Amino acid sequence: MSDVDSVTIDDSPSEQSVVRPVDHESDESKRHRRRRIVHNVILGIIGAVFAVWLILFITKGRFLKHPFESIAGKLTHRTVSVGGDFQLYFAPFDIKFLAEGLTISNPNWATRPNLFEAKKIDTRIAPLSMLFGRRHFRWLDLADGAVDLEWNAAHDRNSWTFSDKPGKPLDLPVIDRATLVGTTVRYRDMQLRVVADLAFDTVMSADKRIDDKVSFTGKGQVRETPFTLNGALLSPNATLARGRNQLTMTARAANNVIGVTGTLPSLADIEGVPLQVTSRGRDLSELLWIIDIAIPRTRDYRVHAQLVKTAQEYAFTRMAGTFGDSDLAGKFTILNQKPRPHVDATLTTKKLAIVDAAPFIGYNPDIVATKGVEAAAAATGAGNARILPDAKLGFEAMKHFDADVHWTIRDVASKNIPISNVDVTIGLDNALLKLSPFTFAMARGNVATDITLNARRNPVHATYDIRLAQTPMGRLLAGWGVDESGTSGTIKGRIQLEGDGNSVHDTLATSRGRIAFVMPAGTFWTRNVQLAELDLGTFVQKMFERKLKEPVKINCGLIAFTVRNGIGAADPILIDTQKNVMLGRGGFSFKNEGLDLAFRADGKKFSLFSGQSPVGIGGSFAHPAINVVSEQLLARVGAGLGLALVATPLAGVLAFVDVGDAKAAACGPVLNGATASAQRTTNGKPRDDVGKGTTAKGEDGKKSDGEKKGQRKKFLGIF
16 A cells, blocks of 8 residues: 555656646747737738728728718717818828818807808818827918807806816917918907907918918907907917917007007917006096996096906006006906906006096096186086086996095195195995095195995985194195295184085085084284285275285184085184184075175274275185175265265264274184084173074075065075
8 A cells, every 4th residue: 555655646746747848838829829819900900090091091081071070060069060072081190181161060059150160171180189288280271261259148158168168268279381361250258248350361381480470450349339459470480389379469449549468378368368458548437438447537548557367357467657647557456247347456646637636526627627627617517607517427337336446646736725645545335435534635734535425326425524634724825825934823624515416516506514614823924814804994004004914813713604405604704813803694505606705804902994894705616706895885985975074084084993892702612613503702602793504594494584674685696
């Protein structure tokens, strides 16, 4: 058994040694067989490709016309058709494609049936570029090609993106050699409300070079405004080689000329690309109104800026230019969003000519510059001798956009009133316009203003709150002949009014509120001050002695009006000086801009040769008139002459004697800007010489006591 076992054990290795060589030869055979199969497959593929190439080359691939239409239509989800000859083959390695009468349809929402159509397109395409990288055309011949590029109303799909994904920028191929004849492009964007039709001049190129620029012309419409344009590719060789477009373009619209230059990655792609923009014209408001942005009109302007568009945002930076005689710099952004576009702007001006500020309240600046304010007011529909404009301020336009604007102005060039350091924040939200805060320096004093115009109502509801801080009167009134060096008096005040109307005139003509200016102690130096104090004897005496420039010492003063339905009544006018108490009665009207004021001064001390009769200020805002020969003065002159005739000449002087019984004012109520009913004498007694803060008719429309007694005539001819 042991021997047998040993034999069995010895046989196993021998058997294995016999089998192993057989297995080894089988694996080698399999590998050989595989190599032969791969070789045959490769030869088969090459043969098939060659056969296909040969068949296509011989037949020019014309038999693929209908399969091409079907496959291309399914891939693009469009209708693709070829009306004439069709060729698709390798020549020898590039793809040769020719189609006559080729059309590719637009999506159903588009306004034209075809995205692309051409009488003939003949091109050779680098094969690998169809799979990798940017498409590369060796050459392209295009005859009577028409391209229609459109965005849908929601601006999330376009006609040239063949998928359900959001619309992508137009990606043009790189072209080595091209001949383009009769090529037109139409662009339509209904969110921006832009339609443009472009026609390109004939283009002929070879070896990636074009000897001349590629020019184009066009026309179109932005919103309701038509425009024309012309432009060119200034570096077409680089354009063809690198797929970049050195573009220059000039457009004309609504009396404006707009220039655009820049380098685009493709003709229809301006996303994130810095463009240099220039614009000039007769009125900047006409340009911005094209896109429904309303600003006051301007005189001739010229500006330049850098524009970068990203998504729905148009950002203008590095802006600088002029309008009229003023300069403007800064940046602004237009965000094209729903429900209204939004404007953000930061603007600076070194010098603003006052005439260029005229449009802010409705004046035509050109008329102001050539004919004056009165003529400009008349041009708005205001009556004769009026200066408040009656032009509608375009409040309807404020409903079309929102805005946040910050504007600083270093100096305002004004003949009579020095204004500087203007700082205004403008907010517009759904037709509610606020100028707040609105501050500026005037004659070394500060003015703070808050203005609200609520165009959500019709008519517009306006509120004005203007606060004047303590301001030197000498500098404030220097333009009217006040001697600044001898005037130490100051003035401060506040205007609070609200009214309804669609023009500056209308809001004031219906306004209600109060106007008050307070004068603390100080001196006032002008040759007309004696006339203002009505001490006519002293005035005449000083006039002949050439001693007219002597300061008047003011203890306190208040010039205040209560405004009801556009009529301002003195409430009160009371100025206490060292020698006199000056009183004023009457008022003014924002309705017809009439003035009907009477001033008189009662002496505190005995004064000889004092007329003691009111000086009237009448006329209008535009043409105030001073009447120093009043009925009361004529009566006193007559009395003096009568006494001189029946007695002695010395007796005639008695008619002009001021006994000096004026009641000095308690300055507390005056400095607080209190109404007439709160004014007191220095003895604390109510004053009976400052009126009741009403005109000839009271607030209720009934006759006042003075009118019942026949002491007052009708005020301004209104009542």
